[in-house]
Amino acid sequence: MNLRRLTLIAAGIVIIWQVVVWLTGVPPYILPGPLRVARAAAIHWESLITHALTTLAEIIVGLLVGTALGTISALGMIASRSLKRWLLPVLVISQAIPVFTLAPLLVIWLGYGMGSKVAMAVLIIYFPVTAAFFDGLRSTEPEWLELTNVMNASPLAVIKHIRIPAALPSFASGLRVATAVAPIGAVVGEWVGSSQGLGFYMLHANARMQIDAMFAALAVLAVLALGLYFAIDKIMTKMIYWQKIEEEEE
Amino acid sequence: MTGNHISSDQSASPSIFLENVNFSYKGEDLFQSLDFKVEGGLWTCFIGPSGVGKSTFLRLISGSIQEGFTGSIRFENRKTGKGLTAWMAQKDLLLPWLSVVDNVCLGARLRGEITGEIREKAVMLIQGVGLGDYIRSLPSELSGGMRQRVALLRTFMEDRPVILMDEPFSALDALTRLKLQDIAADLVKGATVLMVTHDPLEALRLGHRIHVMNGKPATLSKPLIPPGNPPRKPGERTIISLQADLLNLLEAEGSP
Numbered sequence: 001m002n003l004r005r006l007t008l009i010a011a012g013i014v015i016i017w018q019v020v021v022w023l024t025g026v027p028p029y030i031l032p033g034p035l036r037v038a039r040a041a042a043i044h045w046e047s048l049i050t051h052a053l054t055t056l057a058e059i060i061v062g063l064l065v066g067t068a069l070g071t072i073s074a075l076g077m078i079a080s081r082s083l084k085r086w087l088l089p090v091l092v093i094s095q096a097i098p099v100f101t102l103a104p105l106l107v108i109w110l111g112y113g114m115g116s117k118v119a120m121a122v123l124i125i126y127f128p129v130t131a132a133f134f135d136g137l138r139s140t141e142p143e144w145l146e147l148t149n150v151m152n153a154s155p156l157a158v159i160k161h162i163r164i165p166a167a168l169p170s171f172a173s174g175l176r177v178a179t180a181v182a183p184i185g186a187v188v189g190e191w192v193g194s195s196q197g198l199g200f201y202m203l204h205a206n207a208r209m210q211i212d213a214m215f216a217a218l219a220v221l222a223v224l225a226l227g228l229y230f231a232i233d234k235i236m237t238k239m240i241y242w243q244k245i246e247e248e249e250e
Numbered sequence: 251m252t253g254n255h256i257s258s259d260q261s262a263s264p265s266i267f268l269e270n271v272n273f274s275y276k277g278e279d280l281f282q283s284l285d286f287k288v289e290g291g292l293w294t295c296f297i298g299p300s301g302v303g304k305s306t307f308l309r310l311i312s313g314s315i316q317e318g319f320t321g322s323i324r325f326e327n328r329k330t331g332k333g334l335t336a337w338m339a340q341k342d343l344l345l346p347w348l349s350v351v352d353n354v355c356l357g358a359r360l361r362g363e364i365t366g367e368i369r370e371k372a373v374m375l376i377q378g379v380g381l382g383d384y385i386r387s388l389p390s391e392l393s394g395g396m397r398q399r400v401a402l403l404r405t406f407m408e409d410r411p412v413i414l415m416d417e418p419f420s421a422l423d424a425l426t427r428l429k430l431q432d433i434a435a436d437l438v439k440g441a442t443v444l445m446v447t448h449d450p451l452e453a454l455r456l457g458h459r460i461h462v463m464n465g466k467p468a469t470l471s472k473p474l475i476p477p478g479n480p481p482r483k484p485g486e487r488t489i490i491s492l493q494a495d496l497l498n499l500l501e502a503e504g505s506p
């Protein structure tokens with residue numbers, strides 16, 4: 001995905017949207033056109049930015065904590081067979097519970113502030129990060145392991161020098177998924193109970209029938225999520241420098 | 251090429267004794283009470299049809315196969331084979347995220363023994379095989395032949411008295427293969443080398459001893475001992491006629 005194509009797609013969507021509004025004459029309190037939304041964004045930009053910063057902070061802290069926990073879990077499972085035997089079923093069971101249903105509980109436990117939203121984001125990204133990284137760690141090329149075994153490498157050295165770098169591409173795809181879903185966690189948390197953030201703002205605007213402001217918040221959220229995704233994607237591509245070269249050669 | 255030989259002292263390169271070795275895989279007996287001696291300090295080639303167990307034979311000696319076999323594999327004057335062998339496979343197994351020099355030093359890095367001296371030695375070796383311009387390159391920037399040269403140096407850097415090679419040059423084109431055989435012969439002189447190959451010419455160029463491996467369970471033929479010292483020239487008349495003999499032998503044993 002490159003940025004130019006993305007801009008074109010966004011422009012296409014906006015044009016179609018405007019045309020649909022014109023053709024159907026749908027009232028603005030049901031579906032406001034993009035022009036109207038832009039006007040609302042221009043009016044409310046100060047509060048939009050304040051709320052966006054709150055949501056962004058929740059997402060980033062959630063990503064950091066979730067990624068750290070996922071990385072540690074995956075490494076633990078590859079280093080210790082008994083940890084793997086206990087943790088793996090827990091991971092699978094945790095996925096059987098829709099995390100959104102936990103949101104009201106989290107708000108009760110952790111309050112209206114940032115804590116419950118971060119926890120929500122962590123819950124939602126922990127699994128993709130852990131699963132992807134663990135999968136990468138355990139599917140190391142067996143012939144590499146055979147070679148390093150003949151070289152008398154310790155298991156720890158093999159994890160550090162072979163398994164972790166070899167698992168980075170899988171880790172990166174896990175992290176990309178996590179980055180894409182983390183905003184959902186934060187916003188759902190805000191819907192259930194909060195006094196700040198884009199999710200809160202949207203609920204508020206919705207309740208007051210300010211549909212154009214709601215759409216403006218939605219657009220800000222989309223830009224936020226995309227920006228974050230591309231930033232992470234860029235960092236990952238830098239980190240896995242050897243793959244870039246391989247792709248360029250193709 | 252400079253004379254970077256492992257050791258001219260042949261007693262440092264042990265003979266290997268296999269006694270009453272049995273191994274079966276998925277219900278098939280690959281080896282049954284196999285007795286065999288690998289001569290120390292010589293290059294021994296194993297040639298035979300696919301699936302006969304040549305690679306398994308090497309893996310038993312490298313210690314990669316720990317389970318499912320009985321019998322004894324003994325290294326002359328040593329208690330264990332651990333730390334005695336170096337391994338080279340058909341795939342170069344270079345780590346794509348490490349530079350050429352770091353790949354060559356992989357063993358030392360993994361054992362936490364990496365020093366400036368080791369890196370310097372690696373750089374010298376890399377220059378010696380004509381890859382001086384690629385010391386900091388990543389493997390993806392190299393051709394297949396260049397990559398296999400790096401793999402050869404990595405094997406040699408291990409400085410082990412026993413070197414196990416599983417069809418190391420079979421993925422290369424004919425000319426590159428000949429060049430790499432020369433480099434290999436120079437580098438590992440004096441070590442106990444076991445090499446599996448499909449290529450009769452390769453065996454005849456490099457082997458002090460050549461054994462044909464055949465059958466289920468596999469048996470090893472009496473050694474064929476080509477005249478002269480490796481690396482022999484591919485055009486030598488004796489080599490060409492021996493190649494025909496070896497092909498005949500393979501064909502005869504391949505069709506029971």
